[in-house]
Amino acid sequence: MSNSSVDDLVEAGSEYHAGFVTDVESETLPPGLDESVVRYISAQKKEPQWLTEWRLKAFAQWQEMREPKWAHVHYPPINFQDISYYSAPKSQTDGPRSLDEVDPELLRTYEKLGIPLHEQAALAGVVPDPAAIGTPAGANVAVDVVFDSVSIATTFKETLAEAGVIFCPISEAVHSHPELVQKYLGSVIPQRDNYYAALNSAVFSDGSFVYIPKGVRCPMELSTYFRINERNTGQFERTLIIADEGSHVSYLEGCTAPMRDENQLHAAVVELVALGDAQIKYSTVQNWYPGDENGKGGIYNFVTKRGLCAGPRAKISWTQVETGSAITWKYPSVVLRGDESVGEFYSVALTNNRQQADTGTKMIHMGKNTKSTIVSKGISAGGSENCYRGLVRISPTAHNARNFTQCDSLLIGDQCGAHTFPYIENKNNSATIEHEASTSKVSDDQLFACQQRGIETEQAVSMIVNGFCKEVFRELPMEFAVEAGKLLEVSLEGAVG
């Protein structure tokens, strides 16, 4: 009898559609990191003195720090001197220009990935191909594109400018809006916050800068697309989003990288600031190269993301779909300082083969009547390890704070692991904290129930997994939700051979 039970299905590797390399001439720093490298990066970007010093201070702090070892992930020691800290396509060394002047080879790369760099195409709506899965395609999305260490293009700048929205590479904002950058850079995540944040603060290359003026509802979705291309380079982008009082913005982030045998480091920092009554919705579909089925290669994704609800009734919402990377170490957090502010975290993290993920969130309640919601869905397949780690802290000042946490794990096969590490620190007895957790398996019975109704095995698994993630997908912007579903399907290809 030929049966496909769940156990039989957990085999072989999945296909990674974004794994090609772009052949462009690049200026890449030789591997190694010292003060001169930090100065070189700063000089390349013609940065003002204060920023150079800010970087150097971070570098000095980083040198005294140790890599965090508490995460439930295992990997050989990283030699930070083997990494190149700056790489830019040669044709772009003069900084971003208009879209017409972007190197055609680069444009082709993004075409292949399905990223709409032509505003025309974006308006008409772009049909995504498999490589584009996990990337924001479709109408009415303004895109900033970061290729290795530099931003190469930002679309819809004029449309946004009419609304007073600033959306540009952070390297540009340093010159065009120095007062905003200087005020907010490092205000949510200080340079010495943690090892990788300190490293990023010293060597960050580029990233996006967003400012939404008072009372403005951003007229379109904003999006940044990150791509690592060059071999042996790290990517250290830095994103800063400021929503002034009463403003609204929804921001999407997508990531891919070529398939390479060696591991590559990605240590980004994302800071969000929501002033009174402002709302920021930040969605990520992370599809960095996860390595092959034996765990060779793949991105080390060590990312610090934090938002500050600075004023009353501010709201910050993180939604993430994490399917890529060999190792993920990431805890998008919200500091709820304003009274009645709201923090949300919706996450799907899928690991397959040899991937390891240690991800979750921190909700720091400081203001009165603050409210946070955490919904985390971890899916483990193959021989992977998937771990939720979350902190809910209620400070003495946070009267009547509320938190609801729901943490579900789904196992596919019996070679993988799921772990949950919830931390709750409550210093105010008026708080309400709820925690729900569950672990389940895609059972042979569920699979058989679908198959008995004629549904083929792969579709059955993807349907069951999608059902498991439904509460999170509901939070994603429409076009992203569809992509996220497809991405799960592709990422599970190996698990349902």
Added chain:
Amino acid sequence: MSLLNVSDLHASVVTDEGAQPILKGLTLEVKPGEVHAIMGPNGSGKSTLANVLSGRPGYTVDAGSATLDGQGLLELEPFERAQLGLFLAFQYPVEIPGVSNMEFLKASIDSLARARGNEQPNTATFMKQVRELAGSLDLDPAFLKRGVNEGFSGGEKKRNEIMQLLLLQPKLALLDETDSGLDIDALKVVAEGVNRYRRADNGVVLITHYQRLLDYIVPDFVHVLSNGKIIESGDKSLALELEAKGYAWLT
């Protein structure tokens, strides 16, 4: 020509202590338009028969054959058997959280249509049809938006199985103790559903422990399964005799 032909079937259940033979030479023929009831004491192999025919993991076929419409079943994947027209109404319908009933039914009907080279039904028409069916089985249409069997009562789960039977219109329906755990009203609804399904060109194999379902679904044949074999066959009167005397006089 027979619809279902099971010949000298030997099958084992796979356990931690190794394979344990359950079916020991079972033969059964179902012609179009017929309803066969399979009765027998616990552990006689009734559910194993349904599971082996539909391809549930955890069993091995040791000898014998089974065909549906002349096509061999036992080498096929479970979904291929379903695509051929074999339907199993589950004894314990499983929950699939987050996958709505409607979504599940659409995936099912589309897969079957694709496999058979038919056009997939129009979504709006399909949804209307499903809602009507649900209503006819006393199921609140709101349940179609809920996850498959998620939080359903025992009776709702069984009626859901019957709704799927009526929707998918298979060639052969295997009903595995669909009557278990139902009160008399639910039993009547289920039986009425099965009677609506019956046609001259399809067949039903009704696995049941009790005679009472057969008051509502009148079988053409009744078989007694014991120790992995059919030891007695007859018409409806055999079921009444079993009800009166129990199984002991046969074994």
